[in-house]
Amino acid sequence: MPTPDAPLVLGIETSCDETGVGLVRGTTLLADTVASSVEEHARFGGVVPEVASRAHLEAMVPTIERACATAGVRLTDVDAIAVTSGPGLAGALLVGVASAKALALGLGKPLYGVNHLAAHVAVDQLEHGPLPxxxxxxxxxxxxxxxxxxxxxxxxxxxxxxxxxxxxxxxxxxxxxxxxxxxxxxxxxxxxxxxxxxxxxxxxxxxxxxxxxxxxxxxxxxxxxxxxxxxxxxxxxxxxxxxxxxxxxxxxxxxxxxxxxxxxxxxxxxxxxxxxxxxxxxxxxxxxxxxxxxxxxxxxxxxxxxxxGLCTDNGAMVAALGAEMVARGRTPSALDLPADSSQPVTSVLV
Amino acid sequence: MLLAFDTATPEVCAAVYDADTDEVLVELVAERPMKHGEQLAPLIERCLTTAGLDRRDLTAIAVGVGPGPFTGLRVGLVTARTLAHVLDLPTYGVCTLDVLAVEAVESGLVAEPFLVATDARRKEVYLASYDAAGVRREGPVVTKPAEVATALPVVGPGATLYPEAFPTARGPQRPSAAWLARAVAGERVELLDPDPLYLRRPDAVAAAPRVPATPGS
Structure with missing residues (x-):
């Protein structure tokens, strides 16, 4: 169901090795752009936090740009920013959280720091409608x-x-x-x-x-x-x-x-x-x-x-949860929002 | 209006500089050391509010590109890159050690060739050498203090941390966002892209051969 008047929410996900940026209007998915550093980790047999964090910094702005281009929107059209604040790799999370804050500051729009696991749940609403x-x-x-x-x-x-x-x-x-x-x-x-x-x-x-x-x-x-x-x-x-x-x-x-x-x-x-x-x-x-x-x-x-594609880590899931926060009138996060590597699942919005 | 900030040391700092009047309108330092990710964005917001500016009044961004501890450094760089993208502004990266050098020279604290050294942890320092005018000659590098011990003046916290290697300590101890802004506005430093000066590779080792799960095999 298209929702033309619903708020446009940009979501950022950097909790592990995927730099994800998603754009969602209401429950309509407009863009789901992911840059992965998985190949850089392969020879180590697992994700190396510092390698992931460096890759996030390099991929962040280009991924935001690509997501906007895919969705056919301008960054200035965005009504709210959502970001994974935890759980995840501390240094990796911090890149996404800092970028989200800069977007919120630069656009003058509200920021929602949300839980990664809850976002994995929320993403299904984009495909299969409201969760029972x-x-x-x-x-x-x-x-x-x-x-x-x-x-x-x-x-x-x-x-x-x-x-x-x-x-x-x-x-x-x-x-x-x-x-x-x-x-x-x-x-x-x-x-x-x-x-x-x-x-x-x-x-x-x-x-x-x-x-x-x-x-x-x-x-x-x-x-x-x-x-x-x-x-x-x-x-x-x-x-x-x-x-x-x-x-x-x-x-x-x-x-x-x-x-x-x-x-x-x-x-x-x-x-x-x-x-x-x-x-x-x-x-x-x-x-x-x-x-x-x-x-x-x-x-x-x-x-x-x-x-x-929506089961693995992505920005659309974060945008989906952010859009739900906006729709239900939840209070946005403060600009001093911390990244919390062990954020409990009971804390869905920080 | 130039917004300047640095996150390459434990001290998060930000300033706004008015290029028309050659004035630093506001300079703020975070209340607590570290916590770059939590403190930088509110600090920038407070800078704008204190100076009575709107974010759209900004015309450029200056950011310290390190060297410095990676996690904090990235907070500054991703903030600079994202803000610059949203507001469509040019971004100038500056070696954080250069900011200390410019302040030391301009404040008359050194008048001869000198070094700048900051804390690189793991018993090492980030180090660069400068001429009497504060122009960087060598570095930055990451090194053990004993390997570069010198009687030359050493600016920055490296000298206070390792007095045996660097007996001639001079101020300042921390990079200042106001001096970062002045250095960029006055073109006193090399202007770089907003890319981090890590100087160290990530700590990671290629996967080791697998350890047998069967005892005694």
Missing amino acids: EPTLALLVSGGHSSLLKVTDLTLGVDPMGATIDDAAGEAFDKVARLLGLPFPGGPHIDRAAASGSSVYVDFPRGLTARRDLERHRFDFSFSGLKTAVARWVEARERAGEPVPVADVAASFQEAVCDVLVRKALDAATSEGIEDLLLGGGVAANSRLRAMAVERAEAVGVRVRVPRP
Whole structure:
């Protein structure tokens, strides 16, 4: 639904290695421009904070320019600025926050410092309309694995569970490396798994044993799974046998998705929530998307997943949450807004 | 109206300079050291309000490009680049050590060749050498004080931090936004693009061979 009179909101995202600038009018997406430094990190096997921060500085203004050109708007048309204030890499966040403040100062427009995880939820409104209240969100990425109960996204979200060790995306990266696949691991494992057997190895499902469920019913653990895969691969290598990469990738991916979907649906049904939203980079995984849809249907839960390009970090999601803040009349942030690397998910607007 | 600011040292500072009257209208220093990201934008806003100016009255931006600790330095540079883009203004980058040099010469604190040294942490200093007129001859570099020990006058906090290497300390201790503005307006310094002088590579090592997860293997 086009919203011609709604405020034009520019969103900036720099919490990790993507410099994202999005433009949203109401709930209409006008531009989603991302410059990524992922290739610069590949040889280090993970994101190097200082490399990411340097790349953000260089990409910031050009990305703003490209977003405006794509949307066909002038910067002076922008009505409000939103920026990820946390959580994320401190130095990386700071580049986006400082740039957003300069935009707010230079344009004389309000600034909204918003939560990265809440933005991953908000982005779905651009594709699938207003979020049902409540919605259960499963956010999975290289830095996060969380189950959130969302009622009014502009006021706060209730964390129901989270990883107690590695994030799901981190496990994908580590297993990819083990299998000789490039960084970032997610898309490469997804591709390799397509031709493998998901039941080739029965890898462990973390925190699903009865005694774990008592304390960690909605929490995740992927560290043990990663070690199990490593041991399995090493045993093969020691025996001088080839490692069936596609089968291991598929079996590993199945174990991750199984736990994510199982716990997400358990959380939804236990709270009587009928809508499950997937978000974050790992939500771009084809098996996770398919499994969530299939199993949710069986228990009467509807699934919403943004297209893969909006699951990974981007500026449109920040603009989407900013637009929601404007629409609901929330108070803008002060110019001394800090970047908070460990901003809790309960704090959606700073 | 020239807006000048520097975030290359723990002290965040900003000033507005009127080129028509050759006057610094306002100069402010942040209340607390560090916290560049939190303090710079409000400081700029206060500069404009105090000088009774609107953001559209600005005609140019001057920014210290370091060398200095990276995180704070980037706050200043991304602020300068973004503001300049929004307001369609020219931006002049200045080596932060040059600002200290110009102030030292113009205030009569040095009259002979000298060095400027600031804190580069990790027991090192950012260093540049200047002639008696305050024109940079060598540097900036990042180095250990003992390797460049000298009896020449040394301006900046490097001398107070490492008196054994730099016994002849001279003021000023911190770059001033007012002097940054004067140096740019009077073309007393080399004008650079608003690009950071990092001088150090990122701390990052290529991925190490993987450690076996199987004990004893």
